[in-house]
Amino acid sequence: AQSVTQPDARVTVSEGASLQLRCKYSYFGTPYLFWYVQYPRQGLQLLLKYYPGDPVVQGVNGFEAEFSKSNSSFHLRKASVHWSDWAVYFCAVRSGSFNKLTFGAGTRLAVCP
């Protein structure tokens, strides 16, 4: 069965520093992968999505992610973090019919001044 693992429950970075949030997936076949962001007291918003093709995908607000089939990974990156990036980030994989999604447990990002 498909699954998503986000090994870091919490990550703290300084404003202006670079960021990588890790995501490992398990999926038989070609995965469709997503990163969503949840700002405090809000629903989830799509950051970026991977459909088979270029392994590096660009998202909103300077985020990008790199797909690796050999490592079963889809890590999220940002070159310079802003305080407004303080949020919870979820990695997800399309899982089966009707475009269901399987989510990881999420990574809570804190940004220090």
Added chain:
Amino acid sequence: EAAVTQSPRNKVAVTGGKVTLSCNQTNNHNNMYWYRQDTGHGLRLIHYSYGAGSTEKGDIPDGYKASRPSQENFSLILELATPSQTSVYFCASGDDWGYSYEQYFGPGTRLTVL
């Protein structure tokens, strides 16, 4: 822009009571989903629907029912609420044609069962 709304936004219920959470989407999406969010678990799928009149069990359906009376509306029903159902519930919608596999989420409903 996808528009998914949920009501109520906050709900306090008593153990054994009936709770209905409502979701409305204005994008004419065929698919709708109900998730619950708990710390350490991310979002877990409770029920989903692929069109008016259909409901299907997700990964954790026990204790929940769903209803899809129209394309726009999808409800989650807790017939006998229990404290373990205290959580934040999210509704989402999505299309099923072409290569648009993403889901659009509502703002969530915070449910507390006392």
